[in-house]
Amino acid sequence: MRNGVVLLLVLSALAAIAACTANGPLTPASSPAAKRPTPTPVSSPSPSPSPTPSPSASPTAEPSPVVVPAWAALHASCVGPPTAEEAVLQLQGAATPVLADVANAKAPRTLCGISGGNFQPELVTQTMISWYATQGRVDSPGTSVIAVLDLFTGTSTVAATWSGGGFMDGLHAWSPDRGFLAYVASDQSSVTLHLLSGGGDRVVATLGAVPGRGVNPNEDDSYLGFSPDGAYFALVQTFTGSGDQLQVRRTIDGTLAFSLSRATMATWGSSGSKLYYRMPGSSVVQVWDSSAGVSQAFGQPAMWIRPRADAGDDYLTFTVRDSVGTPHVWLYGHSGRSGGQLPNVRSSALWLNSTTFLYLEEAPCSPNCGIGPAWQPDGKTFTFDIGVQAEAASKISQVYGAWPRPGQT
Incomplete structure (x- = not known):
């Protein structure tokens, strides 16, 4: 189901620009997907023993980097140099x-x-983006790619390619040091999790194909990310027909460190290797810590939705909906010593820099709510600055990614 292009090729193709970027040696790093198809549509913590990491496979020799096909290409035109805090x-x-x-x-x-x-496009470094594109569909596999582009030099190449197009196909993330790429390939037969590095492209997990069903936006989620210290990566999703919904794996070799049969709404914290999550239908937020195991993250019940960590000051943001679907954004910082529910009807917070996030205003949508809750975004957005505890109307409609990310500060 795959034809991975080893990361060594990407490094070679970008070697000339690496030495002169603001980030030092530049390996491409983090990105979500192009628009992925929507599906038409157990669980006690079990830490695994820690085996001795096995060496990576030998690099695969390839004749040359893979050119991004025209149907998958992005281009850039820049008017200023990179800066210390950026967002796509x-x-x-x-x-x-x-x-x-x-x-x-x-x-x-x-x-x-x-x-x-x-x-x-997801922002990987001050100069680099990556993205997913596919010619496949849920019912008809086709060529899928993850591509990278240096915005300031125009250098672009394919990091990985395979036959896919199913739901969750192309979900991917880069390690903070930009040396490892984890990605999901999906078609009608299965969903596979890959770990790509200079040592090769390995399938580290195979899960059942995504069955046709409806989606609950308050409970269903797919999340793939590396811990800020780069030691682990986690896939947490609620869609596959079989396989553990939460998998934490070691970056060095892809072996399993921790898993749960059911879990949702996950995020890594701002530093180290702490993965926060909850069970579907539960308001108890738990945390897996690589050094301390599993515990309840905080005492207050919170049926949180799409939590996200900032890159600098140990804060989590998340949405909680009440019994009639009204959303509120919460802040949880410094192990509970700061934060709380923010005023106004807001949802879907995404960090722009270490102190400010963007979130969406919502309004009642009846009778046109579709599969979503009774309150949905009305098109207005705001920024919230945790330093001054104030919001301001924003001209930003969507955030695809920010730099630096957790682990890059």
Whole structure:
């Protein structure tokens, strides 16, 4: 189901730019997917023993880097140099995303325009984006790729390619040091989790195909990410027909460190290797710590939705909906010593920099709510600064990714 292109090729293709970037040696690193198809549609913690890591496979020799096909390509045009705090985002009313300086998140300053296909580029470093594109569909596999682009030099290459197009196909994440890529390949027969490095492309887990069913946006989720210390990566998803929904694996060799048959709504913390999650239907948030095992994360019940960690100050943001579906964003910081429920009807917080996040205003949607809750986004967005505890109206409509990420500060 795959034809991985080893990361060594990507490093070779970008070697000339690596030495002169603001990040030092540049290996491509983190990204979500292009628009993935929607599905038409056990559980006690069991830490695994820690085997001695096995050496990586020998690098696979390839004749040359793989050129990004025209149907999958993105391009950039930049008007300023990289800055210390950046985000790939979409502005209100704009047709394409931009790379912006977000040191002042209330007034983002465009550095680069990004054009090409209708993909969702993720910011990997100050200069690099990656994205997923596919010619496949749920019912008809086709070529899928994860591609990378240096926005400031125009150098682009394919990091991985396989035959896919199913639900969750192309979900991927890069380690903080940009040396490892984890990605999901999906078709009608199975879902596979890959670990790609200079040592090769390995399938580290095989799960059942995604069956056709409805989606509950308050309970269903798919999350793939590396711990800030780079030692582990986690896949947490509720869609596959079989296989553990939560899997924490060691970055060095892909072996299993911890798993649960059921789990959802996960995120790594701001530092170290602490994975926060809850069970479907549960309001108890738990945390797996590589050094301390599993415990309850905090005492207050919270049926949290899509939590996210900041990159600098040990904060988590998440959405909680009440019994009638009204959403509120919460902050949880410094092991519970700060934070709480924020005022106003807001949801879906995403960090722009270490102190500011973007979130969405919601309003009643009846009778046009579809499969979602009774309150849904009304198109208005706001930034919230945790330093001054205040929000401001924003011209940003969507955030695809920010730099630095946890583990890159």
